[in-house]
């Protein structure tokens with residue numbers, strides 16, 4: 001199944017990163033990264049452990065401060081303004097655990113303007129999660145799924161997702177991949193997400209970003225073209241740039 005085929009590219013959303021560097025003490029985590037992401041597209045961000053993927057997503061989302069360089073999201077430069085354009089999903093546990101699913105949905109509805117609560121209930125129904133369940137009693141995969149659903153229901157034009165597929169079983173991953181595709185296609189959003197699941201994203205993403213040793217080593221915004229012209233899978237591209 002090729003979810004990305006025939007996608008309408010409207011170029012409405014834009015993330016513009018120029019000469020971005022981030023260090024923690026003497027450790028360089030992102031070095032001189034320049035990258036423009038735009039349109040109604042899904043971008044996959046891959047790289048080995050500790051190469052700076054989460055850091056880059058946090059920088060884009062205004063949750064970490066660059067050491068050097070600039071980030072503009074839909075023309076907004078400062079961190080607070082950027083945050084207004086972005087729904088961010090962390091790879092860390094986000095819940096207190098003792099509340100129920102219903103409580104969290106209600107909380108998000110109160111906190112997030114335009115939160116798509118009907119969609120949340122539809123999605124919960126699809127994956128058969130009862131709203132009365134306490135978060136602490138959910139499996140890790142279900143917790144991750146619920147967290148992702150809350151993020152998808154945020155109407156922000158850009159979704160920044162840190163490992164949204166981690167811990168989710170294969171059957172549900174297919175549904176999720178379809179869901180992510182629908183979310184950009186129908187609503188003209190831009191999604192960037194970090195993942196280690198190269199096979200799962202093969203036909204989901206439009207663009208591919210690879211980071212190695214803190215640096216951008218590969219970028220295409222048209223993976224389908226690369227696949228047709230060079231016949232390479234993401235796994236093969238990844239191996240080549242990591243040699």
Ligand SMILES: Nc1ncnc2c1ncn2[C@@H]1O[C@H](COP(=O)(O)OP(=O)(O)OP(=O)(O)O)[C@@H](O)[C@H]1O
Pocket residue numbers: 024029047048049050051052053054055056
């Ligand atoms: N707040 C921080 N303080 C100090 N070092 C940090 C901090 N955040 C990240 N790092 C370091 O920056 C490097 C990159 O971390 P990051 O989490 O961005 O990598 P990643 O590519 O997302 O890794 P993974 O695939 O394992 O999730 C790591 O060496 C990490 O220890």
